Amino acid sequence: KIEEMGVTTEEISTPERLQGKRNAVIVCWLLGLGSLLSWNSMLTIGDYYYNVFPNYHPSRVLTLVYQPFAVGTMAILAYNESRLDTRKRNLAGLVLFFISTLGCLLLDVGTSGRGGVGPYVGLCLLVGAFGVADAHVQGGMCGDLAFMPPQFIQSFFAGLAASGVITSGLRLVTKAAFDKSNDGLRKGALLFLSITVGVEFLCIFLYAFYFPKLPIVKYFRAKAASEGSKTVTSDLAAGGTHRLGDWYAVVLIAMYNVLDLIGRYTPLIKFIKLESRKGLLTAIVARFLFVPAFYFTAKYGDEGWMIMLTSLLGFTNGHLTVCVMTVAPKGYKGPEQNAMGNLLVLFLLADAFVQGGMCGDLAFMIPELLQSFFAGLAASGALTSVLRLVTKAAFDKSHDGLRKGALLFLAISTGIEFLCIFLYAYYFPKLPIVKYFRSKAASEGSKTVTADLAAAGINQVEDDGAKVVDRFTLKQLLCQNWDYFLGLYLIYVLTLSIFPGFLYEDTGHHTLGAWYSIVLIAMYNVLDLVGRYTPLIKCLNLESRKGLMIAILARFLFVPAFYFTAKYANEGWMIMLTSLLGFTNGHLTVCVMTAAPKGYKLDLGTSGKGGVVPYIGLCILVGAFGVADACVQGGMCGDLAFMVPELLQSFFAGLAASGALTSVLRLVTKAAFDKSHDGLRKGALLFLAISTGIEFLCIFLYAYYFPKLPIVKYFRSKAASEGSKTVTADLAAAGINQVDDGAKVVDRFTLKQLLRQNWDYFLGLYLIYALTLSIFPGFLYEDTGNHTLGAWYSIVLIAMYNVLDLVGRYTPLIKCLNVESRKGLMIAILARFLFVPAFYFTAKYANEGWMIMLTSLLGFTNGHLTVCVMTATPKGYKGPEQNALGNLLVLFLLGGIFSGACLDWLWLIGNGSF
Known part of the structure; x- marks a missing residue:
């Protein structure tokens, strides 16, 4: 063939x-x-x-x-x-x-x-x-x-x-x-x-x-x-036939830089930020596992794993740097914090003048400024990586392309450096928060901020005599914070022993070619950047000195990990290791950097305020759910339509169960976190974590388990024998390979014929959801009035709808309740429009008990009639036609949902007389 x-x-x-x-x-x-x-x-x-x-x-x-x-x-x-x-x-x-x-x-x-x-x-x-x-x-x-x-x-x-x-x-x-x-x-x-x-x-x-x-x-x-x-x-x-070639190293560097940038913001997440000394040191030491990981990925893994490893290297580098740099100065006075910042950068051994001066300057201010400075350091790597990818693509085939790219880099860098000079000399010292902290440091005896205060227009009055400052000496600071300094030193000893040299030269040759090292570097950068924000998550922020040291030392396991990955594993493992290296680097850095200078509290709590941004974000997510729903429901209905009706009924029961389970979980989390600080956010995090796990389980079940069930293989083979072309990949996933003897002419109804023959089913399903979504959930949230239940009222209504919708999707299993007559189904569907005046008068005159009962009936009829229509429609058709019917039914179902969402606005339009 x-x-x-x-x-x-x-x-x-x-x-x-x-x-x-x-x-x-x-x-x-x-x-x-x-x-x-x-x-x-x-x-x-x-x-x-x-x-x-x-x-x-x-x-x-x-x-x-x-x-x-x-x-x-x-x-x-x-x-x-x-x-x-x-x-x-x-x-x-x-x-x-x-x-x-x-x-x-x-x-x-x-x-x-x-x-x-x-x-x-x-x-x-x-x-x-x-x-x-x-x-x-x-x-x-x-x-x-x-x-x-x-x-x-x-x-x-x-x-x-x-x-x-x-x-x-x-x-x-x-x-x-x-x-x-x-x-x-x-x-x-x-x-x-x-x-x-x-x-x-x-x-x-x-x-x-x-x-x-x-x-x-x-x-x-x-x-x-x-x-x-x-x-x-x-x-x-x-x-074409082109491979990555010399793109590989560029991608690795880009991934390192991006993750390094992310890692330098992750300490802003309070529970991700490492402030524990032991935790920081543990994370830093653990990064040394990148060494064997990079080695074995370079030797045995493909470029994918190398990219992931590089990303982790970048993320951990950025995150841990910020952690160490913000933690170390905590608890000290202005002069001591300035000294701590310089000592930290001395051990970091990078860009002595600027980084040392800036870290000393920012150490006696709020931790966010220091974290932002280190995030900017990582961003420089991420931006240069992106620019490198752009210039490589732009000049790759042009004459003297490397030189053109280098000149472009230098020109942009020159402009940015000039901007930095201007900002630091004229703008930064005049910011109120900067003047406040510099004046505070000066009042504590710091002599390093005199010129800074003068630049801000603050002239200090000299004392008659030399002021004796009671502060720790450098030796004392070193003795008291040796673990922070050692931890930060070890973080970068490990990171730089792998990144970028090992990623460029010792990760072996893979299908990505020159792209391999570029991807690894990029993955390191991205995860390093992520790691620098994770300390903002309180439960992830290491503040314990022992915890930091243990984490830092544990990173040295990266050495054998990289070794064996490069030797025996493919690129996927190398990418993962590099990503972990970057993540731990960024995370532990921020933990150490924010824990060391601690001594000033800062309220980072959330107030749970609303606003346009999260609301539009919610709308985007709902749109994503709509797209996913169209793909999954249409595909699954088409797939199950040529199998036994119980499978289709069970699928729709699962749809309803999702609502019931989330409602129950919402009641539990509301009761559990109702009086706790930031309880709504905790409940949201719990929801998202559970949902993510279930979605992953569904992917696994559908991809690997479901297609291998004997009954599924039987019906899919039967559908294929009837001319269905939609089950080929499904059969292949089950280990059944079909042999094509030639182009097979399939005798089946067209979509137009199927629409004519089943117009009542399609119209019925459309009307079911047009009515339901005109009431649920908008009307239940906004137009049911205020009652003794307070904020619980809408939650109870939604929960009752979901539970009864779930129950209604199982009742068709009871033969005497299963409506199979076309006329009977249409009469039942049209009768549901009586819910509109019923909800209107109940909301206007009745109490919450009647509203709960009506909402329950709405959910029950929605679930029951949906399953009746979905299981009755495909009967008597061949596999390809059943698959087409399943997709058409979901198209009308989604059309009904969309129409119902539009009709829901009528409640708002009439709200003035409501």
């Missing part, structure tokens, strides 16, 4: 066409991440937009703006999918994501965060662009990955979900970091949008230059082209 595809066995051998599978899975995950990160970021910063546009209902409006653009564009593209160039379609979507996200950032900067109709209309237009981009990318990627191994599309959708997880996690970080700061919501929003712009640019680069050149991708695209696909032409042209 290979010769028939136009590819000879000399060009693609059996082992070669499987090369790059792991890398392709990683890239698919990143592309999935980028496909929804923009919209998720908008949802996650929804509280900011509620603060800026308090009267415009941004959550409802932005969702309604996004959905029509997404659905309309998707419908047009789906209708013309066979004539579209997939590569151009995906690139157009990714570029539109990049431009739109950058537009949101520029819109906010240009308006200085002010509200009004003009900025709001601009925001709505950008959200509409997100919808158009989403339809391009998700549809195009699903079509592109559909003829490749199922792991690719699974990884892509995992990336879609990860975008929500990442934005949620980042929202928690920024809320803790900026909650008490001036204009904190806006700062968090700008941070979100800036990160998103960078990720979108990375996705464009990966899809345009890296992904099409992977052997496994070229193989499947060539195979699709040989089968008549016209959508992969430009993808194959982009594939």
